[in-house]
Amino acid sequence: MSPLPREELYRVARQTLLPGFGIPQQEALHGTHVFVIGAGGLGCPLMQQLAAAGVGEISVIDDDTVDLTNIHRQILFGTHDVGRPKVDVAAEKLRQLQTGIVVHAIRDRFTVDNAVGYLRGVDILVDGSDTFATKFLAADAAEITGTPLVWGSVLRYRGDCAVWWSGPGAESGVGMRDLYPLQPDPDSVPDCATAGVLGVTTSVVAGLMSTELIQFATGMNHDRVGLSSIYDALTASVTHFRVPHDPARELTTQLQQDYGSAACAVPDADAAAATAPEMFEDLRDGAAAIDVREAGEAAIDDFFFAAGTEHYHLPTSVWQDDPEVARCLLDSLQAEGQRKAWVYCASGKRSANFISTFAADAKQRGINMLNVAGGITSQPAAFHGIPKH
Incomplete structure (x- = not known):
């Protein structure tokens, strides 16, 4: 007799009919x-x-x-x-x-x-x-x-x-x-x-x-x-x-002290950074804003909903595939007389990458680019177009 309850045996009956998978295997699984x-x-x-x-x-x-x-x-x-x-x-x-x-x-x-x-x-x-x-x-x-x-x-x-x-x-x-x-x-x-x-x-x-x-x-x-x-x-x-066993590899016998931070962590030195309230203050004075999130992210969270501000959307997947698109955007900002542009994403990492990638281009055009510290997910709900759960 199996030690498994009769109800459990009945519940998994179709499984224990399998060739090579009987009551002993079910008991092992239990x-x-x-x-x-x-x-x-x-x-x-x-x-x-x-x-x-x-x-x-x-x-x-x-x-x-x-x-x-x-x-x-x-x-x-x-x-x-x-x-x-x-x-x-x-x-x-x-x-x-x-x-x-x-x-x-x-x-x-x-x-x-x-x-x-x-x-x-x-x-x-x-x-x-x-x-x-x-x-x-x-x-x-x-x-x-x-x-x-x-x-x-x-x-x-x-x-x-x-x-x-x-x-x-x-x-x-x-x-x-x-x-x-x-x-x-x-x-x-x-x-x-x-x-x-x-x-x-x-x-x-x-x-x-x-x-x-x-x-x-x-x-x-x-x-x-x-x-x-x-x-x-x-x-x-x-x-x-x-994957073969590597006989030259020493087995792990103790954990490391640190396995690193989360994937979206951004070093402070990645780009000049400030907070969303500072950005909104600049936007009221006419500064530009560049959203480097993907279209799906922007669709579910319109960061500028509260401010009703016009901004530029340049997904990271687009500018990484064709950097000239970003340079054309900077040309447009220069033509409009912009001297400051805020760049943002969810965590602050992609925006920091954008700023570091095009730092020389922006400097050449007289544009100072700033990163939203921590990205928009770290900002108060009042700045977002949807409530946060």
Whole structure:
């Protein structure tokens, strides 16, 4: 007789009919404790799939609240959940899927101080984060503790996933640092808030991650450790390549003191900067303003709604592809007699890049460019065209 409740066996009956996946595999899945970093685009569909499949214990860590922009890909949330802690909403939904599931809703950040401690008693770690800092921290914590890591990422129309397992108990296994020995610059790849992401792609990649996890947890296939999968949404194709163990690489035995700041952090020296109130004061005196956000960002948040000010919109994707467009804009400002131009984006990074890229051009035309410190997301709601959640 199986120790699983009869109701649970009935709920997953279609799954236990599969060749090679019977009651023993279902029991193994029920006894697995999965720790998920991030209740976001990957974490939401993945947790939904794992709870439905019969994983018996899930811990989820996230310190964020539900925002309206999350819902197109974070499928555990609805509009009525806006403003609520993500982990609380996720826990409620998972308990509705499986009676008796144990869900630990952790409203916190996964940090150097708590990472190793959180992995005590965990069978599999899932990295659904969206920054290099967290991904390398998760990989190192997994290797230190010998915890198998199911890893995934999504950006635009592409997604990646793999299972890594190295460290105690898997000394000759393959870890993420066998593929990426060094942590890249956080600004070398844009995040989904600025580059965009096709919502359904996150569910597809989460499905690939869930399938890998189920195979690993049930002992069906450990040969996939180190096999990286790349999904292309536009061609509906998945390609694979195997990452070998690097015998020359020393295993990680302790965490770094610092894994870097968020991807959109902007050094103070990037560009001359001031605050939105100072900008609006200048605008009343006739200064120019240049919005380098993408069209979709500008459509949902008209930063100049409150002021009713005319401004220029030059998306970063446009001027990076054709820098002459920016120089033509500066020519127009010069012709209009402008001597000061404010440049802004969501975080202050893209606007700082614009200013540094065209600093010499602006100086040649007698134009002083200034950056909105921290970007417009750090500014009071009164400056925005929509309320902030």
